[in-house]
Amino acid sequence: MKTFHNPLHAAHAGRQEMFRGRMVPSYEVPERLEYVLAELRRRPLGELLEPEVGEAALEQALLRVHTGAYLEFLRGAWQAWVALDPDNAQRDALPSVWPLGHRHAFRMDAPTHHFAARLGQHAFDAGTPLTAGSWAAARAGAGCALAAAREVLAGARGAFALTRPPGHHAGPDYFGGYCFLNNAALAAQALRDGGCARVAVLDVDYHHGNGTQTLFYERPDVLTVSLHGDPATEYPYFLGFADERGAGAGQGCNLNLPLPRGSGFEAWSEALERALREVCDFGAQALVVPMGLDTFAGDPISGFTLRGEHYLRVGERLARAGLPTLFTFEGGYAVAELGANAVNLLQGFEAGAAGGSAGG
Numbered sequence: 465m466k467t468f469h470n471p472l473h474a475a476h477a478g479r480q481e482m483f484r485g486r487m488v489p490s491y492e493v494p495e496r497l498e499y500v501l502a503e504l505r506r507r508p509l510g511e512l513l514e515p516e517v518g519e520a521a522l523e524q525a526l527l528r529v530h531t532g533a534y535l536e537f538l539r540g541a542w543q544a545w546v547a548l549d550p551d552n553a554q555r556d557a558l559p560s561v562w563p564l565g566h567r568h569a570f571r572m573d574a575p576t577h578h579f580a581a582r583l584g585q586h587a588f589d590a591g592t593p594l595t596a597g598s599w600a601a602a603r604a605g606a607g608c609a610l611a612a613a614r615e616v617l618a619g620a621r622g623a624f625a626l627t628r629p630p631g632h633h634a635g636p637d638y639f640g641g642y643c644f645l646n647n648a649a650l651a652a653q654a655l656r657d658g659g660c661a662r663v664a665v666l667d668v669d670y671h672h673g674n675g676t677q678t679l680f681y682e683r684p685d686v687l688t689v690s691l692h693g694d695p696a697t698e699y700p701y702f703l704g705f706a707d708e709r710g711a712g713a714g715q716g717c718n719l720n721l722p723l724p725r726g727s728g729f730e731a732w733s734e735a736l737e738r739a740l741r742e743v744c745d746f747g748a749q750a751l752v753v754p755m756g757l758d759t760f761a762g763d764p765i766s767g768f769t770l771r772g773e774h775y776l777r778v779g780e781r782l783a784r785a786g787l788p789t790l791f792t793f794e795g796g797y798a799v800a801e802l803g804a805n806a807v808n809l810l811q812g813f814e815a816g817a818a819g820g821s822a823g824g
């Protein structure tokens with residue numbers, strides 16, 4: 465399969481994040497993607513390409529998923545941050561105040577102009593540093609997702625969007641969880657717009673794909689399924705529970721499979737089987753897999769215990785669903801093992817796809 469990688473990803477390099485009451489070095493670092501690229505050169509899956517997506521097509525695609533106001537905010541955020549204080553050029557922007565949605569507590573529609581307030585309106589955590597290069601990097605990453613979608617629409621069995629920064633926590637007009645633009649949602653929407661009547665998103669990152677869920681929550685044409693650490697104890701805490709099944713026309717088109725911290729491959733695989741049954745029953749014509757590798761036992765901020773060889777089996781199992789499949793790169797913070805784990809999963813997929821699939 466072809467891999468589309470982001471030539472501008474390293475422009476987004478956060479210095480620090482707020483983590484459990486302390487400022488710590490960012491976990492989501494450029495080296496993550498470099499390890500995956502190095503492993504892909506060692507164990508090639510196919511061509512490594514930079515995406516070629518025109519400006520106009522990219523703008524149009526971004527507006528299918530995110531609001532114009534949010535995109536404008538991201539585009540000008542760094543400039544506005546430095547305008548507050550020239551010394552801000554030496555530090556990343558992190559929010560420190562948020563408008564909670566409680567009745568009569570705060571005006572969600574307040575005509576705020578100060579950058580600190582606007583940052584709080586568009587961010588849901590203080591773990592996602594916005595840097596001088598965040599917009600350029602996120603935008604180019606979104607281009608990878610679109611290029612991969614085109615590849616699948618042209619008939620490819622699989623495609624890999626090696627996106628960084630990741631995307632699955634980003635919603636219509638907010639960022640968080642290291643994510644600014646929702647690459648998986650952009651890919652799913654591009655597949656829909658390109659003629660796939662029904663698309664399924666199966667998120668295997670350790671953390672619930674809250675942004676993707678929210679974006680498609682009332683949609684009957686895109687199924688969203690997520691296997692993740694139980695939000696009762698795990699980030700992002702406020703979404704990802706089993707009783708969230710979609711709403712309106714999208715009722716029944718969302719499935720969350722939360723698992724307790726400490727879960728191993730056996731319990732995880734059972735949840736994967738359940739997820740794939742849902743994808744099959746939905747009648748999806750294409751599958752998008754937000755591929756997080758933070759389910760790995762050695763991950764420093766997560767709590768499942770999958771091992772390297774398990775990812776081969778995960779890839780094989782995903783291939784047996786028999787669907788054209790697009791992978792986006794999401795979390796995974798055991799940086800040195802990240803390349804091997806990611807390529808294991810993709811190689812497993814390739815092997816499973818080559819071995820022939822019964823389909824469904």
Ligand SMILES: [Zn+2]
Pocket residue numbers: 669670671756758794795796
């Ligand atoms: Zn994650």
